[in-house]
Amino acid sequence: MNGIEGFRNMEAANHFYKVLCGHGQQLARQGRVVHFMEVCGSHTMAIARFGIRDFLPINMDLVSGPGCPVCVTDPGIIDAAIQLAHQGKIIATFGDMMRVPGSRSTLDKTRAEGGRIEICYSPRHVLELARDNRKTEVVFLAIGFETTVAPIMAMLDGVIGEAIGNLSLLTAFKRVPPALSALLGDPEIRIDGFLCPAHVSAIIGADAYRPYAETHGVACVVAGFEPLDILYGLDGLARQLVANNPHVDNQYNRVVKPEGNRQAQRVIARFLEPVDASWRGLGVIPASGLVLRQEFTRYDACHRFGFVVEPGRVNPHCLCGDVLKGKIDPSECPLFGTGCHPDHPLGPCMVSSEGSCAAEFKYASGVSS
Numbered sequence: 069m070n071g072i073e074g075f076r077n078m079e080a081a082n083h084f085y086k087v088l089c090g091h092g093q094q095l096a097r098q099g100r101v102v103h104f105m106e107v108c109g110s111h112t113m114a115i116a117r118f119g120i121r122d123f124l125p126i127n128m129d130l131v132s133g134p135g136c137p138v139c140v141t142d143p144g145i146i147d148a149a150i151q152l153a154h155q156g157k158i159i160a161t162f163g164d165m166m167r168v169p170g171s172r173s174t175l176d177k178t179r180a181e182g183g184r185i186e187i188c189y190s191p192r193h194v195l196e197l198a199r200d201n202r203k204t205e206v207v208f209l210a211i212g213f214e215t216t217v218a219p220i221m222a223m224l225d226g227v228i229g230e231a232i233g234n235l236s237l238l239t240a241f242k243r244v245p246p247a248l249s250a251l252l253g254d255p256e257i258r259i260d261g262f263l264c265p266a267h268v269s270a271i272i273g274a275d276a277y278r279p280y281a282e283t284h285g286v287a288c289v290v291a292g293f294e295p296l297d298i299l300y301g302l303d304g305l306a307r308q309l310v311a312n313n314p315h316v317d318n319q320y321n322r323v324v325k326p327e328g329n330r331q332a333q334r335v336i337a338r339f340l341e342p343v344d345a346s347w348r349g350l351g352v353i354p355a356s357g358l359v360l361r362q363e364f365t366r367y368d369a370c371h372r373f374g375f376v377v378e379p380g381r382v383n384p385h386c387l388c389g390d391v392l393k394g395k396i397d398p399s400e401c402p403l404f405g406t407g408c409h410p411d412h413p414l415g416p417c418m419v420s421s422e423g424s425c426a427a428e429f430k431y432a433s434g435v436s437s
């Protein structure tokens with residue numbers, strides 16, 4: 069069920085809509101046009117699915133940011149996985165990566181050519197794959213934000229505990245807060261409020277966003293995924309701006325604590341350390357990646373097989389970089405829906421189930437899930 073009929077509680081939806089419009093009018097009387105960004109792929113999908121942009125007052129702009137880990141990953145990591153598959157390793161991956169273009173091919177095509185690429189649905193599944201194939205090297209294409217990193221590190225703990233010797237990680241882990249800092253440091257991007265990611269916040273905690281409010285004067289709301297959560301979250305951003313009181317408002321406190329999940333943070337810190345990392349569209353951001361610490365490099369595929377991941381070639385016609393920075397709407401890409409389509413995607417934003425281009429294509433074109 070899409071659009072307004074997707075709101076289960078119409079009375080509440082109408083209430084929040086009226087309140088949001090009221091705050092929009094107050095901002096208009098202050099002569100303000102405000103720019104909000106959601107930084108979570110699940111929010112992006114829900115916003116598109118329920119047509120939430122259609123609810124916004126004319127002086128409120130809502131763009132998608134770099135909230136999809138698949139979309140921000142450099143194609144060089146796909147190239148490396150394909151190379152390892154050609155060497156006879158089993159590549160374990162989450163399904164979203166299968167059709168993401170590398171420089172010359174995809175994991176999907178590599179499997180069709182005989183490479184052993186296994187889609188896994190959880191880190192536990194990866195562990196089982198390694199247990200069941202002890203005589204073959206299994207390389208897990210480990211991509212994700214803090215939410216995904218924590219369970220993968222818990223899996224690595226299991227690998228060490230069971231002395232499983234044939235599993236290594238090809239990592240492209242990313243940390244969300246440095247990316248937000250990079251966005252705020254870009255003079256071409258205007259952001260007055262972040263709709264902060266929900267899952268990531270459960271790990272890092274709502275307090276992680278305080279510098280953006282306190283130093284940059286940006287309103288921050290941590291919101292859940294239900295359409296009412298999102299409407300309420302956007303109204304929370306508007307309220308902060310009307311009152312000229314930017315702060316962190318944790319509206320998802322049924323899941324997110326101010327300090328986050330300490331146990332998950334400990335497991336991440338035990339195995340990984342921050343490193344500068346390259347983001348599609350955003351370039352290299354200091355301390356925005358995570359790599360295995362020196363004492364765990366035997367589980368690092370690059371270290372184990374003696375190679376480095378080289379930067380990949382991005383299709384020059386794909387504007388994913390601008391989409392991920394919120395500089396353009398997906399439909400502003402000249403290839404949207406024509407040269408680039410879910411059946412023949414040119415960029416990761418059209419492939420990923422959390423990609424902005426995929427979301428806009430799926431819901432703006434009326435194709436229901």
Ligand code: SF4
Nearest residue numbers: 387388401408415425
């Ligand atoms: S529509 Fe396709 S080509 Fe254009 S930005 Fe999105 S993924 Fe890239």
